[in-house]
Amino acid sequence: MYGANNLLVVPIRVIQRDIPDTMEWKKVFAMIGKVMEDEMNKQINEELYSGYLYLAIAADLEDKNLPGFANWMRVQAKEEQFHAMKFFDHLNERGGRVKLYKIEEPRFEWDSALAAFEAAYEHEQHVTGRINHMMDVAIRESDYATQSLLRWYVDEQVEEEDTALAYVEKLRMIGDHKGLLLQLDREMAARTFTPEDE
Ligand SMILES: [Fe+2]
Ligand SMILES: [Fe+2]
Numbered sequence: 198m199y200g201a202n203n204l205l206v207v208p209i210r211v212i213q214r215d216i217p218d219t220m221e222w223k224k225v226f227a228m229i230g231k232v233m234e235d236e237m238n239k240q241i242n243e244e245l246y247s248g249y250l251y252l253a254i255a256a257d258l259e260d261k262n263l264p265g266f267a268n269w270m271r272v273q274a275k276e277e278q279f280h281a282m283k284f285f286d287h288l289n290e291r292g293g294r295v296k297l298y299k300i301e302e303p304r305f306e307w308d309s310a311l312a313a314f315e316a317a318y319e320h321e322q323h324v325t326g327r328i329n330h331m332m333d334v335a336i337r338e339s340d341y342a343t344q345s346l347l348r349w350y351v352d353e354q355v356e357e358e359d360t361a362l363a364y365v366e367k368l369r370m371i372g373d374h375k376g377l378l379l380q381l382d383r384e385m386a387a388r389t390f391t392p393e394d395e
Contacts, residue, residue, distance in 0.1 A: 227291055227342055228291055228292040228293075229288065229291040229292060229293040229340070229342075229343070230338055230340060232334060232338055233293075233331075233334060233335060233338055233340050233343055234288065234293040234294065236330075236331050236334050237284050237287070237288050237293065237331075237343075238288070238295065238296045238298070239298075240284055240327060240328075240331060241281045241284050241285055241288075241295065241297065242297070242298045242299075242300065243324060243327055244277050244278075244280040244281035244284065244324075245277070245278070245281045245297075245300050246300050246301050246303070247274075247277040247280070247320065247324060248273075248274040248275070248276075248277035248278045248281070249274075249300055249301075249303055250303040250316075250317075250320060251270045251271070251273040251274040251277060251317065252270070252271065252274045253303040253304065253305060254270045254303075254307065254313045254316070254317065255267040255268075255270035255271045255274065256305075257305065257306050257307055257313060258270060258310060258313060261309075261310065263310055263378075263382045264382065264386060265381070265382035265383055265384065265385035265386035265387075266310055266313075266381075266382055266385050268385060268386050268388060269385040269388050270313075270317075272388045272389065272390045273317075275390040276390065279392050280350070280353070283346070283349075284346075287342075287343070287346050291342065309368075310368055310378070311365065311368040311369060314361060314364045314365045314368055315365055317361045317364075318358065318361035318362050318365050321354065321357045321358045321361050322358060324354060324357070325354040325357075325358060328347060328350045328351060328354055329351075331343070331347055331350075332344065332347045332351065335347060367381060368381075
């Protein structure tokens, strides 16, 4: 229990539950505040739902005989799980409590690969709105650690929207051309999940 300078070391996790929820204590222990904790738990659910939505799209694309597109969506679903776990870990590191809420049921079917990617693009725009809202809250709460974490998500969302829109545009260009669609499908089969790049 005694540290390098003979000072009494009390494990932070033991005492942080008992400290008053004031700004001073939060600054000392970097413990997450209640408002930010609630937002983060809501976002864990949103990220898990994103993964669920992309798995539903993957299943539909398999059904449409587009295994490459389906593979791309399966990888995307793994990415969303990774996003959820980054918030999960952050909450734990800062003495917060992870709460897993019920995940909404996504739809099962889309009219075409284009319609599915349009849905993904729209969903990413919604998530960007959520991340921006969380950044507003983190600034209001003077929660610098969450602001730092959210910067990663802000950059990630730029990439996510850009990628989804690029496929929407490619699919619009392809139109009814089956040969080009199958060619793009083959290209998309090559995508793999590499968390360190995400
Ligand atoms: Fe995400
Ligand atoms: Fe995403």
